[in-house]
Amino acid sequence: MRVNVDLGACQGHGICHMSAPDVFDLAEDDGHSIVRTDPVPPELEADARLGVDSCPERAISAS
Template sequence: MTVRIDQTRCIGSGQCVLAAPDVFDQSDDDGLGLVVVAEPSAELLPGVRDAVDRCPAQVVTLEE
């Protein structure tokens, strides 16, 4: 499974970081979301799925 954030549409709300802090971070430069673990382990997937659901801009995706 691969996690992605569409940087061109991200609004920097930080919901992904709140949902899965081991997988996501925010850029110090512009506050946009960053994926730090592109292929998370099974134990991290519930948080990633939560991040997908929480993202107000709907730019976080999990490709199975």
């Protein structure tokens, strides 16, 4: 699975990181989401989907 963050849409709420800390980090300078591992390994795919689904801005997508 590949996860993409639209940095233009990301507002840095951090909910993805709270939902899936093994998949998402937050940039220190602006709080925008960073995908920790690309591609996401199979054992973290459910967590990644939770992070995608939790984004209030719909800035994260997975394929």
